[in-house]
Structures are given as structure tokens and as C-alpha cells.
Amino acid sequence: MPAIPGTKTPFWRRAPKLILRPLDYFEDHYRRYGPVFQVGEKPLSIYVADPAVIQGIFQADAAQFHIPPQSPGGGLTFLLGDQSLLLLDGARHRRHRRLLMPPFHGDRMRTYGQVIGTLTEQVMASWRPGIAFNVRAAMQEITLRVILKAVFGLGDGDRYDRLRYLLSTLLEGLGTPFSAFFIFFPRLQQDWGPMSPWGKFVRIKAEIDALIYAEIGDRRQHPQPNSSDILSLMISARDEQGEPLSDGELHDELMTLLVAGHETTASALTWALYWAHWLPDVGKRLHQELDTLGQTVDPLSYASLPYLTAVCQETLRIYPVAPTTGIRIVSQPMTVAGYEFSAGSVLFLNIYLVHHREDLYPEPNTFRPERFLERQYSPAEYLPFGGGHRSCIGSAFALMEMKLVLATILRHWQLELPEGLRHPLKPVRRGLTLAPPGNLRLMPLAQRVAQPQALPLG
Numbered sequence: 203m204p205a206i207p208g209t210k211t212p213f214w215r216r217a218p219k220l221i222l223r224p225l226d227y228f229e230d231h232y233r234r235y236g237p238v239f240q241v242g243e244k245p246l247s248i249y250v251a252d253p254a255v256i257q258g259i260f261q262a263d264a265a266q267f268h269i270p271p272q273s274p275g276g277g278l279t280f281l282l283g284d285q286s287l288l289l290l291d292g293a294r295h296r297r298h299r300r301l302l303m304p305p306f307h308g309d310r311m312r313t314y315g316q317v318i319g320t321l322t323e324q325v326m327a328s329w330r331p332g333i334a335f336n337v338r339a340a341m342q343e344i345t346l347r348v349i350l351k352a353v354f355g356l357g358d359g360d361r362y363d364r365l366r367y368l369l370s371t372l373l374e375g376l377g378t379p380f381s382a383f384f385i386f387f388p389r390l391q392q393d394w395g396p397m398s399p400w401g402k403f404v405r406i407k408a409e410i411d412a413l414i415y416a417e418i419g420d421r422r423q424h425p426q427p428n429s430s431d432i433l434s435l436m437i438s439a440r441d442e443q444g445e446p447l448s449d450g451e452l453h454d455e456l457m458t459l460l461v462a463g464h465e466t467t468a469s470a471l472t473w474a475l476y477w478a479h480w481l482p483d484v485g486k487r488l489h490q491e492l493d494t495l496g497q498t499v500d501p502l503s504y505a506s507l508p509y510l511t512a513v514c515q516e517t518l519r520i521y522p523v524a525p526t527t528g529i530r531i532v533s534q535p536m537t538v539a540g541y542e543f544s545a546g547s548v549l550f551l552n553i554y555l556v557h558h559r560e561d562l563y564p565e566p567n568t569f570r571p572e573r574f575l576e577r578q579y580s581p582a583e584y585l586p587f588g589g590g591h592r593s594c595i596g597s598a599f600a601l602m603e604m605k606l607v608l609a610t611i612l613r614h615w616q617l618e619l620p621e622g623l624r625h626p627l628k629p630v631r632r633g634l635t636l637a638p639p640g641n642l643r644l645m646p647l648a649q650r651v652a653q654p655q656a657l658p659l660g
């Protein structure tokens with residue numbers, strides 16, 4: 203069996219390019235070594251952009267892989283805690299997944315659908331013709347309100363206002379390309395007082411933790427059996443032994459859903475608005491499709507529109523928010539599609555590189571939603587949400603949110619990109635994810651239909 207090609211360059215020498223220019227980093231290696239390549243030595247990391255191998259990995263038994271043991275503060279524990287689904291392994295991972303999945307299925311989605319339309323209208327109510335707004339900030343505001351409402355059922359009140367403010371401040375601080383160094387090099391996490399970058403983070407995080415624990419305490423004292431929010435469902439969920447999630451487990455999972463569930467979707471929405479306004483044909487076709495629905499629309503009817511769906515799919519193809527899946531370490535030697543992976547190999551399935559394969563996506567750097575109307579892609583060929591036993595639990599929620607928010611905005615406002623942008627825009631790093639440049643703005647020109655009612659900002 204041929205050895206996997208690659209380079210032994212140590213991590214500290216590769217890290218600056220991986221952190222600051224990740225797409226160049228991946229493309230250079232792909233050109234030089236092909237779709238499965240290894241980097242470094244101890245640990246040996248292997249990037250995979252071959253759908254046959256990815257399919258084998260998605261279908262393999264979960265016990266075939268593990269994730270790195272969590273060191274205190276290492277990886278993402280500083281943000282999520284060490285009982286987060288993203289950081290658990292083995293039986294505990296299976297247990298948490300089983301307890302967390304039900305709110306993300308079926309009819310529950312319909313409940314969230316109405317909420318998403320209303321919250322989008324709340325944020326749009328502050329837009330004025332001729333006054334440009336920052337697209338990321340607006341999308342982040344919408345997705346944060348949506349996730350707080352879906353997760354906690356919170357839409358107003360002091361605790362909600364404070365949590366909304368603190369979460370956006372915290373994640374904004376972690377959103378710069380340089381802040382990624384705190385994640386990749388945990389030793390930089392030093393509290394030099396309240397004005398130092400890490401000192402600020404620690405203090406905001408402590409306040410958020412206290413608010414989340416206070417909310418959990420209130421809910422335990424005053425259960426809301428008929429409530430459909432995710433926290434209520436998680437509190438009443440029981441595992442196979444009849445055990446509920448502890449306060450600590452609930453806290454870490456809530457933090458995970460708040461972080462994973464709104465930053466990612468905000469980036470995707472910002473891109474979608476960019477493409478819809480930079481490429482006139484895309485915008486025109488979207489409007490034509492939306493116009494077929496008439497004046498008064500149940501927001502959920504947006505979810506089944508084929509072209510709108512294809513625009514969201516293409517948005518997540520061309521610049522996937524997560525450029526790779528989460529880490530998977532091989533537990534026992536395995537052979538997949540002709541490649542031999544030794545125990546201890548660290549696998550990353552490279553979403554970006556798969557989505558840019560010429561054989562799957564001709565002219566991969568061109569934004570062309572039609573490709574999703576012309577052919578179907580397998581889970582190993584199109585994987586913006588990863589796959590297998592660690593696939594994203596919020597994928598259906600995120601896709602529905604993208605469609606509903608995009609449709610609501612396009613139906614209400616005629617928007618324009620400012621002059622002077624260098625197109626096409628390229629992604630920048632935002633923590634572990636990739637995002638559109640943070641300074642992207644859009645100018646409201648005129649409203650398309652009656653101004654949405656300015657609902658009180660909760």
C-alpha cells in the first residue's frame with residue numbers, strides 16, 4: 203500500500219499560514235501531494251479530500267475514532283467547558299447526542315420557523331434608506347436572538363438583555379483572526395488583569411456562566427412542562443438509565459448550542475447576502491422565485507423553494523464556514539479505500555478541498571447555485587455540516603434559518619453593495635471558522651413591501 207505523501211514541517215512553522223491564510227495552506231498541499239496528505243510528525247495529521255475515503259470514515263464504527271483528551275483550558279474547553287458535545291467521546295458523547303437531538307427534529311422546526319421570521323423583522327426595523335449597515339453585525343444580531351429564543355425561550359427581560367450583550371461582546375473579542383492564536387496555543391491564555399485581552403474574556407465568561415446557571419436554577423424550580431424551548435426539553439430528557447443531565451452538563455451544552463448555533467449561521471447568512479447582491483442574476487432569480495409566493499406568506503413556505511435552497515447550499519459549498527470537520531483520531535489501525543491509517547493518526551476531513559474538486563464542482567471558484575438543481579451530491583461529496591457519528595446536530599435548523607432570514611430580508615428591502623469592494627470577497631479566519639470580511643456593508647435603498655412593524659427590541 204503506498205505511503206501517504208506529505209511534509210514533516212513542525213507545527214510551529216506551519217501554524218502562521220494555517221491560521222492566517224488557511225485556504226492557501228490547504229490548496230498548496232493539495233496541489234503538491236493530492237487529495238490525502240499528511241503534515242507534521244508527532245502527532246501525524248492527515249487531511250482527507252477524497253470522497254471515497256470520507257465515505258468510509260463516515261460509515262465506520264464510532265469506536266474506531268476518539269478525540270484528544272481535554273486538557274483544562276485547552277482546545278475549546280476554555281469557552282464551552284469539558285462536558286460539551288463537541289468535546290466528549292465514546293459512551294458520554296453517545297449519551298449527550300441522544301439527549302440533545304430531539305429538539306432539532308421534525309415538528310419542533312416548525313415552531314422555530316415563526317420565531318425566525320419575527321426576529322428578523324425586529325432587527326430590520328432599525329434599517330433606514332441611505333444608511334449603510336454592517337452585514338455581519340446585523341446577521342449576528344438576528345442569529346443570536348434566534349438561538350436565545352430557541353434555546354431558552356427568552357425574548358425579553360434583564361437576564362436576556364445582559365446575556366445577549368455579553369455573548370456578542372465575548373464572541374466579537376474571539377472573532378479576530380489573531381484571537382485564533384489563543385485557541386491554537388493555550389499557553390497564551392494569561393489573565394494580566396481586566397484590561398488585557400484574556401483578562402477581559404475571563405471576566406465576561408464568568409458573568410455569562412453565572413447567568414446560565416441562574417436560568418437553569420429557575421427552570422428547575424419552576425418547570426414549564428408545555429414549553430418547547432430546547433432548555434426545557436433538555437431538563438426533562440432522561441437517558442437509558444433514567445438519569446437527567448446535571449447542571450454542569452446542561453451549562454456546557456447550552457454554551458455549545460449558543461456558540462455553535464449562531465456564529466456559524468451568521469457567517470453563512472452574511473455570505474448569502476453578499477452573493478445575492480454582488481451577482482445580479484442570482485438576486486434576480488431569487489426575487490422571481492419569492493414573488494411566486496404572493497403577498498402574505500407563511501415563513502415556512504420559504505423552506506421548500508428550490509432556488510433559495512440551492513443558493514444556501516452553494517453559499518456553504520464555496521466557502522464552508524468550517525473548513526474542516528472536527529478532529530478524529532484513529533483508535534485502531536484501519537484501511538479505507540486503499541489508504542492505511544495507523545493508530546494515533548489525526549484525521550481532518552477537508553470540507554473546503556472536497557467542495558473545490560473540479561471533478562465534482564466544475565469551475566469551483568464560481569458561485570453557481572444551479573449546480574445543486576442539476577445533480578445530487580452524496581454526503582461524502584457535499585459536507586458543510588460534517589457527517590457520520592459527529593455530524594452537526596443543528597444542520598436542519600441552520601439551513602431553515604438561512605432560508606427564512608434571507609427570504610424575509612429580500613422580500614422587505616432593496617439593498618445595494620457599496621462601491622469600491624474588491625470582488626469576489628475572500629474569507630478571513632474567525633476563531634476555528636472562516637467568515638466573510640467583518641467590514642462588509644449593505645445600503646438599504648427602499649422597502650419592497652410595507653415596513654415591518656417595529657416590534658419592541660427584546
Ligand code: HEM
Nearest residue numbers: 288462463466467523524527528587588589592594596600
Ligand atoms: C451554517 C451553520 C452551521 C455549520 C456550517 C455547522 C458546521 C458544523 C460542523 C462542520 C461540525 C463538525 C461535524 C463533524 O466533525 O463531522 C458541527 C458540529 C456541531 N454543530 Fe454545527 N454547524 C452549523 C450550525 C449549527 C447549529 C445551528 C447548531 C445548534 C444549535 C450546531 C451545533 C453543533 C454541535 C453541537 C456539533 C457537535 C456534534 C458532535 O460532535 O456530536 N451547529 N457543525
